[in-house]
Amino acid sequence: MHPIMVPGHPLMIRELQPDDEGQALELMTASEDYFVSTTGMPAAPGDVQSLYYSLPEGAEWEDKLLLVALHEERVVAVVDVILRHPGPTDCSVGLFLVHPDVRRRGIGTALCAALLAQARSEQVTRITATTPTGWEPGEGFLSEMGFIIENVGTISKVTGNRSTGPYERPVMHAHLSLANEP
Numbered sequence: 001m002h003p004i005m006v007p008g009h010p011l012m013i014r015e016l017q018p019d020d021e022g023q024a025l026e027l028m029t030a031s032e033d034y035f036v037s038t039t040g041m042p043a044a045p046g047d048v049q050s051l052y053y054s055l056p057e058g059a060e061w062e063d064k065l066l067l068v069a070l071h072e073e074r075v076v077a078v079v080d081v082i083l084r085h086p087g088p089t090d091c092s093v094g095l096f097l098v099h100p101d102v103r104r105r106g107i108g109t110a111l112c113a114a115l116l117a118q119a120r121s122e123q124v125t126r127i128t129a130t131t132p133t134g135w136e137p138g139e140g141f142l143s144e145m146g147f148i149i150e151n152v153g154t155i156s157k158v159t160g161n162r163s164t165g166p167y168e169r170p171v172m173h174a175h176l177s178l179a180n181e182p
Helices: 018-030 032-039 046-053 107-121 136-144
Strands: 004-006 009-015 064-071 074-083 090-098 126-132 148-152 171-177
Touching: 009 107, 018 032, 018 046, 018 064, 018 074, 032 126, 032 136, 064 107, 074 107, 090 107, 107 136, 126 136, 136 148, 136 171
Parallel strands: 090 126
Antiparallel strands: 004 009, 009 064, 064 074, 074 090, 126 171, 148 171
């Protein structure tokens, strides 16, 4: 992907590389508010590795993308995307996490706008995202980006292909239709 501009700053989006894992873990560790809201516990070193292995039911490995956004060579966001899920013209976004040091500066909005533009160019008609129930920053961001929050899920012993943690909360599902856009 080409760099995108955040007011006055370049932002590069690309696939996560092994050399990024340390910075991705630092981002996750700094994002304790998100992890406690989601899992009831702070991030741990295994959370970066679990990104590689977490796949929702019905998804294919070749459709999984782990993306990072870099600002001045620093990982400032991590995004987990599943193409063609749950349907052939759909896209699912799992983790969409912006480093707390750069939140509320337009980076998340610019990143989302770039990813939406890419999705439109690839004829994606619907995007599904989730946010932990009660996590107001996630709910607010999804609403601001035009997503419609539709329902609250339930917690089961297995989520996709992984075991659910003992303190995990249900997630809210949100959808954005791109089908009727020019």
